[in-house]
Amino acid sequence: MIIHLDLDCFFASCERVHNSSLNGKCVAVGGRGDPFIFDKNPSRNKKLMTLNTGAFVPSLFHAEHDSRHYFKDGDKMRGIITTASYEARAYGIKTAMSVHEALRLCPHLILLPPNHLLYHTMSHELMEYLSTAVPVMEQYSIDEMFGDLRGWIDEADTYEFVRHLQNQISIEFKLPVSIGASRSKWIAKLATSSAKPYGVRVIHNHEIESFVKDIPIGEFPGVGKAFSLKMERYGIKSIGDAWRSETLIQSWGTQSRELYGRFRGEDNESVQPSRSRKGIGISRSMDHPVHDRDELFRRIHILVRHWSHTIMKLGVNPTTYSFSLGYENWGNSKKQYTLYRLFNETFLQSFTLEKFRELDIYPHSGIRYIAMSATKFIHHDPKSFNLLEIQNDTKMRSLTEALTTMRDKYGMDIVRGGGEF
Structure with missing residues (x-):
């Protein structure tokens, strides 16, 4: 089987590892478009790393921020939320929400500037550890990884293995993680989403159809907004609808045929130890x-x-x-x-x-x-x-x-x- 790991509230979780007094509190990490890069005075704290990429994950960042002034621009608060703890989410705080709105919803929110050096380092160290436990690992993003258990762990033992792996990550790194498993990378990723927070879910072959049938088409990995709208015009609103529309979807070309295989968990896409940069x-x-x-x-x-x-x-x-x-x-x-x-x-x-x-x-x-x-x-x-x-x-x-x-x-x-x- 293929497993997918998603580190829950990763930036906030890293901050809690660094500062245990944040545990159980409403915590959010925010970001700005690097207000320091254009400073005329040189900085010794500026770092550049190329380990990870993705949304809200810059390769260039400052090693230290003054949290008292990072979000302030005169009398205004600037920036957006990049990660919020589950305690903060209970107040309606979401990723990409403005800092100003987040503080309005939760005045006692502990708002932290990003420490990207910490996040990059912890992600890298975790990936190094996982590579000793799983034969083939793929770093999908700074807080997501795929692993291939085929030929290593019997399918019947998958649940016990990933539950043990989850516990070991908690012990070794103090990081909460959700893990999904299935024969397909993308069904495994959906399984992880259904297991959050801090859960484990294994979808066996005979369970795939019942698992995906009611999931909205726009929530499937790789389905963009334009393609989702196109499918909805044909009455395809869920993955179950897509399963029943094979002839139509496959008539739209090679990419649509590949996507249909993903919908069914029959794509056979491998876990890639390294992914080329585009x-x-x-x-x-x-x-x-x-x-x-x-x-x-x-x-x-x-x-x-x-x-x-x-x-x-x-x-x-x-x-x-x-x-x-x-x-x-x-x-x-x-x-x-x-x-x-x-x-x-x-x-x-x-x-x-x-x-x-x-x-x-x-x-x-x-x-x-x-x-x-x-x-x-x-x-x-x-x-x-x-x-x-x-x-x-x-x-x-x-x-x-x-x-x-x-x-x-x-x-x-x-x-x-x-x-x-």
Whole structure:
């Protein structure tokens, strides 16, 4: 069988491991769009990690926050809730809710700034432990993992095994976890959801149909909003409805056929010990719109430095770059480019600044959002790159490697570009 582990209220649970006085209390971890990254003064506490990704899990963060001021912006409270304990959820507090609304619902809420270094570290240590207990493990996100028990544990012994595993995680790490198991990764993930909080549920083959039949189609992993609406137009509102609509769903193409197999638990998707990274991006939303273009491009310089460092750390060479600006009143401006250059920070800085200047089609409007991403990675094969630029790019690549080493050792802000001041 395949098992799925979901660490309950993970960020809040990590904080409780770190501070046991938080146990049993209304606790929430909140986040902001990193109000510190654009500071003109260098920081020694800035860290960059590439162990985990996902919603509310930045690769760049500060090691320490002053909780008294983190959420304050003048007289206003900024930020959103990323994790809330079950005690806090009883007051209606939910993920992605504004900090202001959460405090209105629960005035005695203990609101904590994020400690991402702690969360990354605990997730990594848990994954290391699980790899000694289960032959094949997949890190799905910072707080979710899959494991493959096939050929290791008899199906009849699955419940006892995962219950023991749950207890061991509680003893070794003091972290609450829910675990689901089934023949399919995605049915196992649904089983975990039904077991929360702190539960275990095993769905055997003959139980799959009765288990999934009343689950809303939009709650199935991988069913996006658009596809869910499409299915609802055909009267398919539950997974049970989907089971009875095989011919229709399979007529919609390859992806729909694959999804139908998932609905039935017949997808045969394997647990992957490592998952390839599809893209690397960085973005920031501003609390206050930026009107000064010199300040805008100073911030772009800073974002590119961190973006470049992440790309170098992961050892990939992108060929497709996407850029986006979000305006205060005029919507978005975005564009994508493909080019074959040996990756280096010097090239990325000049190319990105040039493209953002072209992208800024409303120069008198304030900017609320900056985003950039890189995709479609290739190997470092000189025959693949622009021959007119390869000699200079090779030199700049060596410089970028040296900068990456220095920033790893002394911090992200040890070397900054002139455009950042």
